[in-house]
Amino acid sequence: MTRNKYTARLQLYSMCIPAFILFGTFVFYPLLRGVRISFTDWNGFSQHYSFIGLDNYRKLIIDPNIRTAFINTLIYGIGSTIVQNVWGLLYALLFNRKFAGRNLVRAAVYLPVLISGLIMGYIWYFLLQYSGGALNDLLTVFGVGPIDWLAEHRRAVGLILFITSLQFVGQSMVIYLAGLQTISKSYYEAAELDGARRWSRFIHITLPLLSPAIITNVTLKLIGGLQLFDLIVALTNGGPGFSTHSFSTLINYLYFVNQNAGYSSTLGLVLFLFIMAITISVNKVLYKREVEY
């Protein structure tokens, strides 16, 4: 390698140093500290703690609350990804057509994305609460007794899934709208000339060409859904019991409420590996299906 090429390459690598420093300080270092804490019985604030080997990892396997949180995390993650993608795509297809007030409708669908999850949760709590909740007041008018919507854990998990999907469907819609607008009309014209029906055009042209948008949406929604936190805190706070906790809310509970920072770090590490494994696998599958015409 000539001296010039060597210095040019060195210069290029050195450009990465600021990024590495920041990444190392704010991601790698805390991650390594987290791994270390996961082998201790630290309560989260004391200056003293002891190493307990793999005890936290053993407990993780048999803890029924972890099992509940794991199932819920999958429901929030995979469930909301499916719902938001299907719903968002339908909205995008609908609002890609020209009609009066189109921009207003698009804005209305997107608007909840701008609200924090915590606020969204409180708004819905006031709608759903048993005593004085708007939904129950409405039901009472029709002679139906009030329902404690969030008291039954399956219904509560379903409602959390619905509300988070409703809140973020606008984001999916915008990404799909952007994707739809990059598809050249000439493909549809050619297909129409060949006699392709609407459904065929959607399956063979729209969907394959939306692959980049699908990959982006699925990745974003998966990560967001698997990390769902604020909405749960505002709506149910993980209850009744532990029944609506996700991994994220349980990590927070274990660390700051239950004073079990070691165990909380163990769970955090598992969540990190879990999200990484799912995201990489899904991306691999989806990238294989990406097409270009």
Add this chain to the structure above:
Amino acid sequence: MNKKKWFPLFVLLLLTFTTIVSACSNHSTQSESDNSSNAGTEQSSPSSSPTDSPAKELVKLNFSTNASGGTLDAYQVIVDQFNKDNPEINVEMSALGKDFNTLMTAKMANNDLPDLFSTAGWSVRRFGEYLLPLNDRSWAMQVNEQIKPTVTDGNGNLVVLPLDIDISGVVYNPEILKQLNLKAPETWDQFLTACETIKKAGYTPISVAGKDSGDIAGLMSRLSLSLLVQSNPSYKDDFDKDSFDWTHFASVTDFVSNLKKKGYLNVDVLTADKPTVYAELAKGKVAFAFQSNQTIAEVKKLNPDALISMMPLPVSDANTQPFLISGERDSVGIWKESKHPKEALIFLDYLAKSENVQKVAESYSLQAGLKGVQTNLGALQETFDQYSQAVVSNHFDRQYLPNGMFTTLGTVGSGLLSGTMDSKQVEATMKDDYDRLKKAGN
């Protein structure tokens, strides 16, 4: 190599490094730099004499509190007045509200606490190791005997200034009881009979804000105190020796399950929040709530005419007296590693002035933590007079459990009421957390 090309890179690296270093530097450095910048302002003030002696630097003190509502307002008035009276010291109050425990946990982990902070009921067991002993203060002898043991550590050090004493029992609506010809129950049998009558009359016997696990914990803690240790004094020794057999906890879990089974709890026991319970109490629809007297103040805010009071906690044995629970509520201590202990003590002494103690204690109609300070207890004056001779016990969790188990009580209570935990699981969880937190605290 072209020097021009390397220069921007060097600047970029320097900026990144500076950002990281300044972001990671500790609070006290920041505080000191603020102090020096503020010192300039102080020099120009009329009270200082820049020519005769070196200007005094403005000392900035951080004071973090969990206080809210009227208590926070009272603190603010005191802090503002102090800052006015002491131009060389500036107390900055941070109201951490619901995030108090989370933020203080992080600060303790980092061993970087505010100069002064509220201890939220945990002066000795949680914050004790971080607090400056205050035995030498002039007001130390004035500390009320009822609260003194709670705020004194194992070495006999007074660790906080207790501004008030939280004496509570069961919040109740005397009007409902009067209407139904019932007396304030003194035993649990009388209590259950009263609940049945109240339920039949169309009222809610007991209301619990189950969305907030702290409220369920309050119920469990009060029941544990009465059904476990008051009914079986030998259990006190068992707790002291860490040999308590957790299968005895079944008396508490059975009692709670029974309340739910018989329909004595509000229908939305698992999802109601505190404002909902306050509103129901204000409307006169609820007979009992196992909450502190703060509830009375909140209910009075919603409906000043609401008839609401406090009664002692019932007992199992008719030959035993019902009792009240006492504990610390608003207490302030000084971080032992504060950079400005002298100034922090000046502020704490100021806070200990009779009129200031009175302000804080009266904000929620509580008794003062210092002897000789009279407080107006408002509507509760009559109740306190009535029960002035009642037996007083410390909170169950603060007296017999390691720090951190209040939330465990809430979790198992919520699990029990939702049916996601049975009696055995509750006992196992209590035992596990007791052993773990006891070990962590030692």
